[in-house]
Amino acid sequence: xxxxxxxxxxxxxxxxxxxxxxxxxxxxxxxxxxxxxxxxxxxxxxxxxxxxxxxxxxxxxxxxxxxxxxxxxxxxxxxxxxxxxxxxxxxxxxxxxxxxxxxxxxxxxxxxxxxxxxxxxxxxxxxxxxxxxxxxxxxxxxxxxxxxxxxxxxxxxxxxxxxxxxxxxxxxxxxxxxxxxxxxxxxxxxxxxxxxxxxxxxxxxxxxxxxxxxxxxxxxxxxxxxxxxxxxxxxxxxxxxxxxxxxxxxxxxxxxxxxxxxxxxxxxxxxxxxxxxxxxxxxxxxxxxxxxxxxxxxxxxxxxxxxxxxxxxxxxxxxxxxxxxxxxxxxxxxxxxxxxxxxxxxxxxxxxxxxxxxxxxxxxxxxxxxxxxxxxxxxxxxxxxxxxxxxxxxxxxxxxxxxxxxxxxxxxxxxxxxxxxxxxxxxxxxxxxxxxxxxxxxxxxxxxxxxxxxxxxxxxxxxxxxxxxxxxxxxxxxxxxxxxxxxxxxxxxxxxxxxxxxxxxxxxxxxxxxxxxxxxxxxxxxxxxxxxxxxxxxxxx
Numbered sequence: 146x147x148x149x150x151x152x153x154x155x156x157x158x159x160x161x162x163x164x165x166x167x168x169x170x171x172x173x174x175x176x177x178x179x180x181x182x183x184x185x186x187x188x189x190x191x192x193x194x195x196x197x198x199x200x201x202x203x204x205x206x207x208x209x210x211x212x213x214x215x216x217x218x219x220x221x222x223x224x225x226x227x228x229x230x231x232x233x234x235x236x237x238x239x240x241x242x243x244x245x246x247x248x249x250x251x252x253x254x255x256x257x258x259x260x261x262x263x264x265x266x267x268x269x270x271x272x273x274x275x276x277x278x279x280x281x282x283x284x285x286x287x288x289x290x291x292x293x294x295x296x297x298x299x300x301x302x303x304x305x306x307x308x309x310x311x312x313x314x315x316x317x318x319x320x321x322x323x324x325x326x327x328x329x330x331x332x333x334x335x336x337x338x339x340x341x342x343x344x345x346x347x348x349x350x351x352x353x354x355x356x357x358x359x360x361x362x363x364x365x366x367x368x369x370x371x372x373x374x375x376x377x378x379x380x381x382x383x384x385x386x387x388x389x390x391x392x393x394x395x396x397x398x399x400x401x402x403x404x405x406x407x408x409x410x411x412x413x414x415x416x417x418x419x420x421x422x423x424x425x426x427x428x429x430x431x432x433x434x435x436x437x438x439x440x441x442x443x444x445x446x447x448x449x450x451x452x453x454x455x456x457x458x459x460x461x462x463x464x465x466x467x468x469x470x471x472x473x474x475x476x477x478x479x480x481x482x483x484x485x486x487x488x489x490x491x492x493x494x495x496x497x498x499x500x501x502x503x504x505x506x507x508x509x510x511x512x513x514x515x516x517x518x519x520x521x522x523x524x525x526x527x528x529x530x531x532x533x534x535x536x537x538x539x540x541x542x543x544x545x546x547x548x549x550x551x552x553x554x555x556x557x558x559x560x561x562x563x564x565x566x567x568x569x570x571x572x573x574x575x576x577x578x579x580x581x582x583x584x585x586x587x588x589x590x591x592x593x594x595x596x597x598x599x600x601x602x603x604x605x606x607x608x609x610x611x612x613x614x615x616x617x618x619x620x621x622x623x624x625x626x627x628x629x630x631x632x633x634x635x636x637x638x639x640x641x642x643x644x645x646x647x648x649x650x651x652x653x654x655x656x657x658x659x660x661x662x663x664x665x666x667x668x669x670x671x672x673x674x675x676x677x678x679x680x681x682x683x684x685x686x
Contacts, residue, residue: 224289250333321355347412410547422489506542531591564634575623582616
């Protein structure tokens, strides 16, 4: 299909309400997914700008572009935005809403109105978090972890930021409930558990973590607000409280949250690799059950964040052992992706390049996680920039690159247009090189002993900090090029047909963009698996 004019607008033009109200009051999962995508991308750009400012401040010892208090506020707001407004909701809320119902043959999610409420909770949380920067007695300066006793004593606007995170967590719980119910109740005829796309399996495992673990974060943040407002004494040792209890409560949610962040990204990669290798996904059931195993085992290892906080040798041994257990299902996924690539007819299209980058970055991040899970090495590395580098390798190099893969893979389906592939490849190369230069240098200077969150540092840490900052500029150029290319592709790119990649899952059987009811008058009947490519032909564009 080569015409340059998009004559079919699908769900963009089929709303019962015209104008902006047709979006703000819509319960259609695709419109809500697009609204999530716009908000999340905006917050990512804001968070990325703050991250570049942090790197610029650290380009050399001593003050460069900001003072110590501004630096503390900048890395705190950067963390809150990136964790609660980008990484956690990015793939599940945006692409989960866009793709999940169509992939299982449903016309919408189980609770469409709850789905819309979830989006409003996200927006309210995001607005409150931004308000916390400019109101009160100063932007929050605690870091995204809100550690006590500092968070209960600082005079900055921590209470509003904590309430914003509470609202964002509430949004995540509602999304999780909706997805679990939808997958159980609304699968099309013939869509057995053995025919679910792997993206759906990972969203299913993620949704259970959202439902079961996120309330713990909400309770913890409410307790911090009570402590600050009424002096409840829950975390104040002078009043019989225990500051270590906060860390336990916080990490009981926040470590499983790492898997809320990464599992949907793994689902994206599991969709992209078989399509561009033209092979069925290797080890389907191993991949499905490894998602559930990661979700379960990941909920048992929170205390490996607290070896340096003080705990018994027996507890350290147990949590270290459990941390290594989590590596097994994660390794199963990596091995199965590589096995799927083996002897495949590999096409290095932009989504595939981001998927391969995910495997590389996530493997480095995972190996760094093992170093932090072992008590002996963790005692040396904890609270150094190695932890920051490891975290970014796992989250940005993992989930971030999976998000970019999803943008390049599914945006043609939901916009009906294709982007420029040459520019996309150049942007990917800049992103990959810039990312690795930035965070590899950060890990290296962390091994040398540079503490994280510090405003200033010793002169011997200067060379690697300079390299890291230069890498962040390359990364920023790649991001700008990628977003501009995608934006221009959505507006003026070549029109695509139903299936430009030759994929076999259900979303590629409906028009691009999909109609409001997804499948027309008749519900689909599924007769084959999601990675059976025999007879599937890619549309030209």
